Amino acid sequence: MTNKKLTLQIDFRSGLPIYTQIVNQVQAQVASGKLKPDDQLPTVRALAEELRVNFNTVARAYRILDEARIISTQQGRGTFITEIPPPKVTERLRRESLEALTQRYVDEAARLGFSKGEIRQMVSDQLKGWNESGKSEE
Amino acid sequence: MTNKKLTLQIDFRSGLPIYTQIVNQVQAQVASGKLKPDDQLPTVRALAEELRVNFNTVARAYRILDEARIISTQQGRGTFITEIPPPKVTERLRRESLEALTQRYVDEAARLGFSKGEIRQMVSDQLKGWNESGKSEE
DNA sequence: TCATAATTGTACTAATTGTATCATTGTCAC
DNA sequence: GTGACAATGATACAATTAGTACAATTATGA
Known part of the structure; x- marks a missing residue:
């Protein structure tokens, strides 16, 4: 499965920055196996529209996740979950x-x-x- | 042998642009002798269909290879491996x-x-x- | 031979996607 | 209040791929 719905819940009053919430939730879903390697995330614009935020905010979250090697963003192509670095696998x-x-x-x-x-x-x-x-x- | 199957492996999530992957692999096969001078490559449309990409993407790869003098593309005729480049280059x-x-x-x-x-x-x-x-x- | 269609690469443009930069807003320490 | 800083938004840009029309060559058939 390449494309996921990626249901995120943003709380605009939580005090936590939106981009942080996105980072946390994506991270959690990867950790839980809800998101798997090679899954394609929504585009920055698509997710932004869904969450009713600016796409730069999503881009910022994606960049952080990219730097953390959790996802891989490719200009002109899209954003994908990278392989899980095996910390706890057998x-x-x-x-x-x-x-x-x-x-x-x-x-x-x-x-x-x-x-x-x-x-x-x-x-x-x-x-x-x-x-x-x-x-x-x- | 004029016509080759040209087995290419495209990884759509490798981060490398598709056209780059095509260039790299053709280049490698020429260098390795798997593709020889005067071998005809698939047409841009045929290869595009096989790889499930747009034919312009293949055309772009062919153009780069052409500029590198590795292949010779001829409008209306087809695409061929050029004469043996100097051993140094190979x-x-x-x-x-x-x-x-x-x-x-x-x-x-x-x-x-x-x-x-x-x-x-x-x-x-x-x-x-x-x-x-x-x-x-x- | 000549006309015409089919095949093949080319050129230009559009669409999709992420990136970079700066402006705006809101909060908090002072 | 004022200044500093973080979060968000607006705008312009760059990279990749796709769409469409066209030109050059070859094949076909009268």
Whole structure:
């Protein structure tokens, strides 16, 4: 399912900024599994109209969620839920997830005619230029 | 062989514009030798239908490839892979293709919280169970 | 041969979507 | 009251994809 209704309840008198409420509720729905990876969120304008707020407010919420890697916004395309970073999944699921991702990569590289050696070398090179701890939490 | 099937994998949510994905993959297949000089690519409309995108999106990709002298588009005739570019260029394209593909993979794995060691290990494992011969299967 | 249709890429425009910048409003400390 | 700051809104912009009309080439058939 790519497109979700995304039912949000905005309380205009709660004192909480609207964009914060949007952030919180989207976050909650992702956490609860109501929103799943690759689900497409409403456009900033559509959601804004539904909530009767300015679309910049929605955009602001989306930007915060994007920076938090919860969603991925793409100009001209739309906004999508990213894959859940596995914090609490089992080790087995974690492994399977990496396995699937890697298999897609290797298959694709093979399809493009690259050899084992080339692939191994390139992965090695890319990993070299990457500071392990820096999960880019800046 | 004049006409190729041109199997492309478009990921509509990868963040990369569709036309960019087409460019990258054609480029990679040319570099890898999977597509050879004088091979005819699908028409913009045919490829567009297959990929379920607008034909202008394919046309845009073709135009970029044309400007890069990788393909030659001829109004009313079709689109063809150009003569062999200098080996220097092919080698560069080849490397760039794999580099881009690998970077996407590593970035994604990193984003999901996997460590360098885990990634390296998984790639190594996947490569092990793969018989090298599959280089140019047709 | 010539006329005409079909095929193929091109050009221009429109629609959809998110982004950037600045203005307005409202609240709170002083 | 005044100034500072945060939240929201208004406006213009940029990126991507789609729609429509057209031009060049090739195929077809009288």
